[in-house]
Amino acid sequence: MGGTAAAAGLAAGAFVAGRATASEGDAPARRTDAFSFRGEHQAGITTPAQDRLHFAAFDVTTGSRAQLIALLQAWTEAADRMTRGLPAGEGGPTEGASNLPPDDTGEAIGLPASGLTITFGFGPSLFRDEQGRDRFGIADRQPAALRTLPHFPADMLDPERSYGDLCVQACADDPQVAVHAIRNLARIGFGTVAVRWSQLGFGRTSTTSTSQSTPRNLFGFKDGTANVKAEEPAAVEKHVWVGAEDDAKAAWLAGGSYLVTRRINMHIETWDRQPLGDQEGFVGRTKASGAPLSGGQEHSEPDFEMPGSEGPVIPVDAHVRVVHPDFHQGARMLRRGYNFVDGSNPLGGLDAGLFFIAFVRDPDTHFIPIQNAMAKSDALMEYLKVTGSALFAAPPGAAAGEYVGQALFEA
Amino acid sequence: MRKTVAAALLVAAPLLAACTENTRADGEDTGDTRAVSVTSTDDGCELSAVEAPAGTLTFDVKNDGSQVTEFYLLGEDGLRIVGEVENIGPQLSRELVVNAPAGSYVTACKPGMKGDGIRADFTVSESDDAPSASADDQGVVDQALANYQAYVQDQSDQLVAKTEEFVQLYKDGDDDAARALYPEARVHWERIETVAESFGDLDPMMDAREADLEEGQEWTGWHRIEKDLWPPATGYQALTPAERAEYADDLMANTETLDGRVQELTYTVDQIANGSRGLLEEVATGKVTGEEEIWSHTDLWDFQANVDGARVAYEGVQPIVEAKDPELAATLTERFAALQALLDEQKTDTGFVFYDDLSQDEIQALSNAVNALSEPLSRLTAAVLS
Incomplete structure (x- = not known):
């Protein structure tokens, strides 16, 4: 999806990978990178977007706070290991006792870390149940902005693809590595959590670093041209990380971020029948280079005032205009979405679209107004159907010896 | 497994x-x-x-x-x-x-x-x-082996008795009574299912589902009769009294053969522990999905019986596990109880709610509880042998 303004800065972010500057089609060179799981912020946010995704949401099935904490400790340990390219458990897939199931499932034997990042989040339902009762003694720490997202026009949500008490985003350059991570974490969680839904994504639709070229979504357009990028530290601070003063009740979330997911189905076959000129008008960019219809190159600033033969040259309902920060008090998102194809529907159409992921400092200012504007007046909505939706709070990174989200439960 | x-x-x-x-x-x-x-x-x-x-x-x-x-x-x-x-x-x-x-x-x-x-x-x-090798430990093991052997023999005896009653009702055309007894008789099969299934010749003749059959294979046993008692609304040819008698006698004969073989069996502790795990796997793959009893929808009777058998097997070796891995023992005890509590919610005066009357949420909750129990149960055998 088109989007927010480019203001490419410099300065490396928190990611570990040694990478050259921008070049086209350089993904294979990164396949053996390893990103540190621990740090000030969780990895998998400003980390250069990997090519593959497996995202899972979980429901907590225990009422025990101690069990929940024990799971977060076990998950932290396993995530720390797997992101270094090690097996999920200390025994490993083939070295343990032959009369025990191995503590790693083994499909990642011989594969490098592949840029794996594992990012955890907490949903509103972790804090309070449907009746508003405190589930784990943390209700008084629920961030004000962490609520079930409101219904947006044209939402056709499937509850089995929406919401969740916990989430895990696993991204890697090898799909087997991402699936291995979710599979092993789910296994560790049996008895404490159950998978509510999960989603595979096979092609990043955003860039989170200026070192990456802009990929295309399933509409065939470049996506994420104007994303917040790791090399813009001031923009990342302003738009992505929750500040220490943002929410008095939720100091634990400082240095974290809000994670929005939206499963956006595309009416692929209908879209493909639209004339090229119409497609470009819906998006507000050219299909070939991604330049705004007001001219220039991919990264040129769009000129929303430039007149055309009938109204502005960038149409009033073009996606790039409707969601642009100029019309939303400058609010920008760090988007990290993935294309998905889950086979075909019963009528033979592709069950496909964009699994939208965004990290924002405050969904009330950085997501909900923009989504409302899009749902109300974006020309693209004709070709979209939102089937899944969720909001999570992604805590800050875990330091050595800590578990992810520790500040929520202690101190 | x-x-x-x-x-x-x-x-x-x-x-x-x-x-x-x-x-x-x-x-x-x-x-x-x-x-x-x-x-x-x-x-x-x-x-x-x-x-x-x-x-x-x-x-x-x-x-x-x-x-x-x-x-x-x-x-x-x-x-x-x-x-x-x-x-x-x-x-x-x-x-x-x-x-x-x-x-x-x-x-x-x-x-x-x-x-x-x-x-x-x-x-x-x-x-x-x-x-x-303290005498106490050896005593615990001997007790566990003897108890499990007695349990399997007892279930087999009850299976013979109830099957006898069931096939008679079925042959007599007393279908209501046969339908009522069907899940109750099968409980005794399901409690020792991993033992019964170890007889590779008898199991397909007694417990094959229609979907399990190979091209050309004759379908006999419990599920053949199940379909005749709960026939599909259209396109089904009811069995004649003579055919009924044939399938009923065949099931009875196989049940008696099974019972004879079971009397000869002895067990080791790891076989008992493996049997416990195996019964939960039966639940996970056949019962919680509603695939076992597609005509009668009495899957929860089987579900409960598999859990009964798994729990009895576990309880037999529980003192050994408690000595060697108390944390595992505590987890297993707690999760057996949690699963049983969910099954208890589905109990009725005549047995259980039928599978097709369960809501998706209820099935999900049962499945979660089975997964929660199966994961630590997969470490039981190694703990017993450690």
Whole structure:
């Protein structure tokens, strides 16, 4: 999806990978990178977007706070290991006792870390149940902005693809590595959590670093041209990380971020029948280079005032205009979405679209107004159907010896 | 999983039962007099030592032959199995770790897995580290084995009695009564399902579902009769009284054959532990999905019976697990209880809610509880043998 303004800065972010500057089609060179799981912020946010995704949401099935904490400790340990390219458990897939199931499932034997990042989040339902009762003694720490997202026009949500008490985003350059991570974490969680839904994504639709070229979504357009990028530290601070003063009740979330997911189905076959000129008008960019219809190159600033033969040259309902920060008090998102194809529907159409992921400092200012504007007046909505939706709070990174989200439960 | 091996060998002294491991954490340890290298070839069985001090012995068995081999540590009589490691393919190595007190033993490599094997004497000498097989522990194990054997025999007896009653009702055309008894009789089958299934000839004749059949295979047994008692609305030809009698008598005869064989069975603790895990796997793959009883929808009776059998098996070895891994024992006890609480919610005056009346949320909750129990249960056998 088109989007927010480019203001490419410099300065490396928190990611570990040694990478050259921008070049086209350089993904294979990164396949053996390893990103540190621990740090000030969780990895998998400003980390250069990997090519593959497996995202899972979980429901907590225990009422025990101690069990929940024990799971977060076990998950932290396993995530720390797997992101270094090690097996999920200390025994490993083939070295343990032959009369025990191995503590790693083994499909990642011989594969490098592949840029794996594992990012955890907490949903509103972790804090309070449907009746508003405190589930784990943390209700008084629920961030004000962490609520079930409101219904947006044209939402056709499937509850089995929406919401969740916990989430895990696993991204890697090898799909087997991402699936291995979710599979092993789910296994560790049996008895404490159950998978509510999960989603595979096979092609990043955003860039989170200026070192990456802009990929295309399933509409065939470049996506994420104007994303917040790791090399813009001031923009990342302003738009992505929750500040220490943002929410008095939720100091634990400082240095974290809000994670929005939206499963956006595309009416692929209908879209493909639209004339090229119409497609470009819906998006507000050219299909070939991604330049705004007001001219220039991919990264040129769009000129929303430039007149055309009938109204502005960038149409009033073009996606790039409707969601642009100029019309939303400058609010920008760090988007990290993935294309998905889950086979075909019963009528033979592709069950496909964009699994939208965004990290924002405050969904009330950085997501909900923009989504409302899009749902109300974006020309693209004709070709979209939102089937899944969720909001999570992604805590800050875990330091050595800590578990992810520790500040929520202690101190 | 593999079916429980019911054609039991001699009951090995379970405290001495071996566990096998692929590698040792400490790697090469040539100075350890309790570490013995074994090289099995097509016509030889070479040991690096013929004597070791009492304690935990590690036999590192390498197959340098061209056939699959086995290695045994046998008692002085050459019959009692103290420890064994099976299925070692050519050029592969496996370890046998076994706790052995002082005494005379016999070692055997069995290339080709046939015959008596290539045997030699082996001596375990007195040592301060000798294992203490306390009388109490041995008593616990003996009790567990005896109890489980009695449980299986009792369930088999009840299965015979109720099947007899059921097939008579069915032959007499008293369909309402037959339908009411169907799930209650099958409870006794499902409680010992892993044992019953270990008889590979009887299981398909007694418990095959229509979807299990090969092209051209004749369909007999419980589910054949199930379909006749709960027939599909269209396109089904009801069985004639003569056909009914044929299927009913066949089921009864097979049930009696099963009962006869069950009386002969003995068990080892690891077989009991494996049986517990296997019964939960039956739940996960057949019952919680509603695939077992697609016509009668009485899956929850089977579900409960599988859980009963798994719990009885677990409770038999529970004192052993509590001594060796108290945390695992606590988790298993708690999760059996959690699963039972969910099943209790579905109980009715006549048994259980029918599977097709369950909501998706209820099925999901049951499935979550089965997963929660199955994961720690997969470590039960190793804990019992540790």
